[in-house]
Amino acid sequence: MDLLIQIIFGLLSALVIGAAMMVVTVRNVIHAALWLIASFFGVAALYLLLEAEFIAVVQVLVYVGAISILILFAIMLTRSNEGDRLLTKYWWASALIALGLFGVAFLPTFTGTTWNMPQPTGPAGTPEVLSGVEELGRGFVSEFVLHFEIAGVLLTVALIGAIVIAFEERSRRRRVLTLAEELELRKRRQAAESVD
Amino acid sequence: MTRAIPLEAVLVVAAALFCIGLFGALSRRNLIGVLMGIELMLNSANINLVAFWRYLEPRFITGPTFAIFVITVAAAEAAVGLAMIIAIYRSWNTVNADSVDSLKG
């Protein structure tokens, strides 16, 4: 059974890492967005493997269902010319930084630091008590009620902010006038010019 | 699950994802590419949260709670970020990170 789980974990991490690499390297932005969605799915599957069902489903709902569509919409609204080079001038510098960071993170984990794993208390067979959705809900309205409210406020602020930034004024946008209105407009302008 | 896969493996995957996200955010020319990089970094943070919760403290729900908070923040950030990108596009007519360099307008 462990072998099966390891194989699945290997596949999933390969999917996640591979998709992430493609997101960064592929030229066409739309393809990058689709690879991003693939990596989100991989992460959601990883959560399922870590038996955090609720987080996995929320991940699918929020990331794949909403954020990726938002990104696709944004890409389509800002069709820039494809010609620009994929990476900025100093891309190798950022590559160095990233590798360095990975090394820093990678080394201590493998020098054998011991984590205070809780020894399985009950007899071998008993499933550990996992805090599922119910505890989560209860936690939101008891210990974390402040954080919950702040998150709510944050979301509304973000909502309103996004609309204000991206929304043009109504009146400035030139309405498509019907023919009658056009004629009317032209007549008025001539009247105005002839007067002054 | 905890027996089969050591915690370190999951952390390594999360770290790798984070670094790739960082590289993407720093080096991609298209603004939306930068945003995608940021999303990847947030995702890797989430993996860490859930991994630590699953391996170390499965009984307390602090891990998943914060994971959900991170998801909400990421959603809000993506919304505002894209709104800004569209606003920039509408005024400068480009999404090229390099050319958006003046603070005027």
Place this chain on the structure above:
Amino acid sequence: MYDVINHLINTVFGLGWPSWAISLIAYLLVATILFLVAPFQMLFLTYFERRAIAQMQDRIGPNRVGPQGLFQPVADGVKMFTKEDIVPDAADKWVHLIGPCVVVAPTMFMFAVLPWGPGMVPLDMNIGLLFFFAISSVSAVGLMASGWASNNKFALLGAMRAVAQMVSYEIPAVLSLLAIVLVTGSLSIVDLIHQQAGLFISSADVPGIPDLGLGWFVFTPVGFLAFIAFFIAALAEGERTPFDIPEADSEIVAGYMTEYSGMKFGLFYLAQYVLNFLLCAITAIIFFGGWQGPGVGWLYAQAITPTNPDGNGLFNVLAGMLGVFYFLAKTYFFFFVMVWVRGAYARLRIDQLMDFGWKFLIPLTLVNVISAAIWVGLTKWGAAEGLAFVEGWAPLMRWGVAFVITLLLNIAAYIFLARVYSQAQDERARLDNEVLERLTNVA
């Protein structure tokens, strides 16, 4: 399913496979059954729709291919298979191929949590309902990808409209279900159905009620309003008639499906009808008690006799069959309502559609969540949760008070919102004229 196969392999053949292998086989078997059931449902539904809509328009509908036209969907399917699959050369091939797959795959996933009968649920997740709606939002990505990949302005616009519609109508759908989840207290679909036993009053509220399997949520004011909001949102989600902007022939050729032909077009068609079936099924399950019905509970009770607590086979099978019959009857009735609506209503403009969704449906469902909270407070809470005055009442009394209060609240909300919404329409028209006048300074 797991124990059936386990019994088959370990005891009958005595192979002694590990449990994970058996559960793997069990899930594979169930998955294949579902993958067969979905297309057959689609075939039947297309035939059912064409005959029903024809009958409503005083004509007969397909009756030439096979007895009474029963093989017409098969003929359509064969046509879909044999049609040449054209990919526009300027489109990027891969995304063009992935588009339909990403649209169809989630609809198949959604079958995983759908209970067909008592005990017949492929995967009883304790967050079944949330999983159902999370997966359904994924198909929007597929729409967007296929709209973009066909490299055709109309397809792109159609895709944007379709995705905007699906995303914006997911909110009222999820909110209306939130009200029901509040009342039942659990996200799992199977628990949802178990709570709908009883006679017009769910036995969860008043334990003494004789269990005729009619304690549906739709008989409570909260449930009824949620049902109306959910069904309208389902119509929008499944792109049915008042909201079928994406494939409206008059406006944007065939929406995101313009550049598709042959099997890929068939996939879109399959996804649409399977999604419609699932939405009707979910409506039937949540508001009309899925496989609950007079007789199912009774048959189950017969099965569980003191001698064998888990019930002998025959009664279980009978209860199961009756349950599946009820479930399918309700689902097909709702699909008939969808066809009926298609026969009755005209198509909404994209801005009217968005207006209706955001300005009428979402406020309505939010109010419904409040009334659901009141319902839970009155029927389930006691002194511990701070509602001391409710403590002494009998369950029926509490149910009655809750019923009246929520009914008044819902009706008031509906009337207020309907008036505000209709005023908004006139207001909007007046605003347009005013802007126009200012522009042409005619006034």
Place this chain on the structure above:
Amino acid sequence: MDIQRGNIIVMDRRRGKLRAGQGLLQGLKVVWDHWIGSFRKNENFSQIHGTFTIEYPDERMKLPQAYRNMPVLIYDDETGHELCTACYQCARACPPEVIHITQAKDPNTGKMVPASLEFIIEYDACMSCGLCAEACPFDAIKMDHFFELATDDRMGLLQRKADLNRPISYYTTIAPDLWDEVKEGAMKKLQGSIKRRPGVIGIAGHLSDKIAARRRELEAEAAAAPPAPADAAPAAPAGKLSPEEKAAKLAAMRAAKAGGAAPAAEAPAPAPELSPADAKAAKLAAIKAANAAKKAAEASAAEAPAAPVDEKAAKLAAIRAANAAKAAAAEAPAAPVDEKAAKLAAIRAANAAKAAAAEAPAAPVDEKAAKLAAIRAANAAKKKSE
């Protein structure tokens, strides 16, 4: 043909305060009633409810009489003569000019005969406008109701006279009212054109050889039969029947015919050896038989449009017998007043026939002229008697 209007469902749009919701339910109710009402057949299309689909190949719609699809030529059932006299009016009137006619010629004299030798309509170009039918002075070309014209080759749509001919009985079935309006004029003109058509020219293609054979048979019998006893007139030249002989022979035929009530299909068995003594009774029977035959001819035309050919020849012979009998009756002494007028006309006709016979002694032609004269006389008599 009036179309009754069904009851229109009046939707009262209450402009009540709460508009949202009621309108939607009202819409659903309307469709529900309609759906329920649609489960029975909708006979006349002015009703609102009921399924009106007509599953075409099995059920067919009744086409209105004035429905026109492709022009066809008409020929008279009784005489087999086509009404068309090749006057080219239709060819001139046809917008796409798809009608091509060649006029028939009298083989002996080379003169033009009022009949068409070949009549071609290109059905693939014809637009069924009906201008030819309107233009035709002889009502020879009429618009048909036949629309299943699919063929696998183009030439299939080039219709020659053989494909175009339809009997009058067929046309009266598809458009009875239209034919009644034009019948008298058409038949009168037909008689006129028949007179000016020698031999078998102008007879519908498939009938011409039969009628010619029939005529030859008749002459052969008349020649082979022993000269009629006692008051038989001196032996007429070969093939030329004296009126008495003719009368006797034909009377015999009528008697045999009168024996068979309906227009029996078997050929009339000529019994020339009937004794002259009861010639008078035979003559009366002949008149009654002739009328019966004519009425039967019209009736049978209605029922069985394409009557078998020999039965048609029998009718021809019956008519000729009637005319001859009338001529013979002219000599009989006692007759009612209109009878006397008919006899006078018959006598004049007989003299004209004899005069015509005297001028042109040439063999078969004058005998035909005599017959024509006899027919003309009979018509004149009939007109007077009505």
